């Protein structure tokens with residue numbers, strides 16, 4: 001066993017951080033028949049503008065994560081899917097300034113309609129091996145490595 005003081009994870013743990021609220025955001029890796037994943041670019045004016053993300057958004061009061069994701073995919077991309085078409089894949093847990101993001105990522109391979117930007121955002125179908133070419137929020141970086149193994 002490594003000594004606690006020698007490991008980077010331990011160093012991070014002992015830093016004293018002020019308490020913040022945890023925000024639950026759900027996201028989808030929409031996977032097409034060629035194994036490509038849909039990324040959306042965050043529009044100007046939003047936090048993390050210009051970075052590429054998995055479609056999704058915040059879970060509202062009273063919603064299940066799956067209901068929230070079905071709603072977000074309809075609102076953002078104009079597609080319909082169902083809770084039963086969402087397979088839990090992995091999650092991100094990341095401290096931002098002012099809040100802590102907890103983001104389950106679901107795989108979705110079945111939906112109705114053609115994903116179309118409903119909010120002016122750019123879309124790109126990207127192979128997991130090419131995602132490094134698309135700058136993503138810091139919370140997403142561990143997910144990219146996992147997607148390469150999981151999909």
Ligand SMILES: Nc1nc2c([nH]c(=O)n2[C@H]2C[C@H](O)[C@@H](COP(=O)(O)OP(=O)(O)OP(=O)(O)O)O2)c(=O)[nH]1
Pocket residue numbers: 025026027046047048052053054055056057058101103137138139140
């Ligand atoms: N949908 C999505 N959000 C992500 C990803 N990675 C990541 O850090 N986020 C963050 C960005 C936002 O802070 C939050 C998603 O919030 P949102 O999409 O519902 O709302 P928003 O853009 O208005 O967010 P904000 O301006 O209030 O921060 O999660 C991702 O891959 N997909």
